[in-house]
Amino acid sequence: MPLLEVEGLKAHYGETQALHGVSFALEAGGITTLLGANGAGKTTTLRAICGMVPTTGAVRLDGKPIAGRPTEEIVRLGVGHVPEGRGTFTTLTVEENLRVAAYTRRERAAAQRDLDMVFEYFPILKARLDQQAGTLSGGEQQMLAISRALMLGPRLMLLDEPSFGLAPLIVQEIFRIMRRINAEAKVSMLLVEQNAALALDLADHAYVLETGRIVMSGKAAEIKSDAGVRKSYLGY
């Protein structure tokens, strides 16, 4: 059974329909990427999975329907969403940012273990613990956002353009750690990216969205090597 199944997902922003029946599935353990141009509906798809926009259609996590549930409930089922714009609590300290995410965890010991894990992946955050999170650099805030999602102890992580606005070196580092998190912490990932080359390097499966519809899917390696697809949909 796929970890996440999306079927006929539709979403509107007022009069504008952003998703026209998106369907895809994601196997546990892997990294799947959702590619597409600006406005294709990538962010909306992630937000729809988390119940952040009103939608119709089915979303199933481990076969159980989750569409229509409040965001916080879906999150507690093990879906860590690293939102567009990073969602930093700017007036809270770095430590408080991390603790907030562990708020709903029952097992304190597991939360402490995850905190240690976060520090191992992103040692810079440990050095910044008492700093107001709004003073962190963009890259550090992205690391903090991923760490907050990790503190939920997720099975699935939704990542919305983690490379956005960051220097290439920082992006490389963050993507390297994402790969480690996927392999070591056994967190499946759904990655939304505009930088298709980067995403296809990391992912093992890819879907291409165009104006609210899935127009192509396949193994990341195959899509990457298909010059025609790259030209028509990914722009490189």
Add this chain to the structure above:
Amino acid sequence: MEQLIQQVGSGLANGAIYASLALALVMIFVSTNHINFAQGEMAMFSAYLAWQFLQWGVNFWIALPLVMVLSFAIGVAIERTVLRPLHSAPVLSVVVVFIGLLTIFHALAGGIWTHTIKAFPSPFPQVAFPGSGYIGPHQLGMIAVTVVVLLALFAFFRFTPLGLAMRAAAENPASARLAGISVDWMLALGWGLAAAVGAVAGAMVAPAVYLEPNMMASILLYGFAGALVGGISSPGGAVAGGFIVGVLENLIAYLGNVVERATGVYIVGNGEKLTVALIIVIAVLTLKPSGLFGRVTVQRV
């Protein structure tokens, strides 16, 4: 000199009440951007509840926590039933609802307990203590109780996971939801806490101003002044602002009296205290719109 210290003392005592109300206002403001105009009438209603318990022979120090719990429940219930449906309503609708709540509590109190002014016994023993020439026992008790409540509240927000969750929900609701926090419940909790703090203010000020449905009207204005002076977005600032307004209004009136005695010219006196408080508000907002302690968030762009 003695008079001056007395004025500062009673200013601090009034300031404690203003600070409590200011904090109650700010607690709701930071998470919803609304000013609860009914906060004062809710506190007045809580004071009546405390009076009722006293009439039934309950000890004040048992009645006070009881009333705080009751007020908390009322606050939560109001948020869940009256304000929940208005979460995405325009500001004016919410303002009208607040004014409706104000009238409802006013009428309820008058209906249940009549509009006749009632005496509210002070819970503090009327005995001499070191410094009692400068400050009355009730004033001192008022300061002590409100300071304890305010400190407890700060400890709650600063050191408990629930307090942290409430701060997170107030700062960034979307991110808080993504951290698994039920933001709607945090709002309701905030209303409950604000109502409980208001209850303390009501029960503490009632012996000084007597119990009647209008007792909180001008006190809420002072609370509002305190919140604005300290910075409407800063809970700590609101508390400081409350104390500042309490002391300043007394000092300026005192200064006016001194000038009048010396020169015979009347400029300002006890009658202009509220005017003075409001002038302070205007001055602060003109010179420093975020308030004296309003947080300027550091953010890298």
